[in-house]
Amino acid sequence: MVLATVLALLFTGCYYDIEEELYPVSGTCDTSNVTYTATIAPIMNQHCVSCHSGSAPSGNIDLTSYANVMAEASTGSLYGSMSHDPNWSAMPQGGNKLDDCTLLKIKTWVDRGTPN
Ligand code: HEC
Structure with a gap:
């Protein structure tokens, strides 16, 4: 049924x-081996850097380097915006929330101390 x-x-x-x-x-x-290079950067490249890169990145946030993405992770804005937490602007802006597995990978990466 x-x-x-x-x-x-x-x-x-x-x-x-x-x-x-x-x-x-x-x-x-599979969240067993979530790293910036293998996991997070491809997600950023696919969904975020179209706005968050270049000489005038949206929100003045550039998401093309480990240091920059890590900085957003440390404030809570990375996962907060992507999980559509009402305390943050929902990302990707104007788009749907990304799938649960992608969000779980982001959360796992943050929780494990943002391995490179
Ligand atoms: C269509 C363009 C666009 C895309 C795609 C986009 N963003 Fe944004 N983002 C913006 C703009 C514009 C702002 C600044 C205005 C605002 O906060 O709404 C922003 C703000 C943010 C902020 C700050 C939020 C806050 O409340 O302070 C974060 C973090 C962020 N984006 C992360 C991301 C991530 C991660 C992705 C990919 C999943 C993404 N963005 C995709 C346009 C975009």
Whole structure:
């Protein structure tokens, strides 16, 4: 019965909010070796540096180096903005929140002391 409901929701295209309750992210998301170079930089490059780079980066925040991303991690703004915590501006600006596994990797990276 639950499975049928899941399948029905999957095909109706509005399953997004419910998905995280049904599939706890820890079971499928590999956070065993999260580093800046291997994990975080590619996420920044894909979703953030289009605005947060160059001579006039958005919010005056450049996210193209380890030191800069680490600085945002240390204030809480990196995970706060990406997890759409109301204390921060939601990022990526104008876009959807990134998927749960990506957010878990960010959180894990911060919690482990931002390994390079
Ligand atoms: C479409 C452009 C755009 C994209 C893409 C974007 N940002 Fe931003 N970001 C902005 C602008 C503009 C600001 C400054 C205004 C504001 O805070 O809303 C900002 C502000 C921020 C802040 C400061 C938030 C605060 O409340 O102080 C952080 C941290 C941040 N961005 C991180 C990110 C991260 C991480 C990503 C990728 C997941 C990202 N941004 C993607 C445009 C963008």
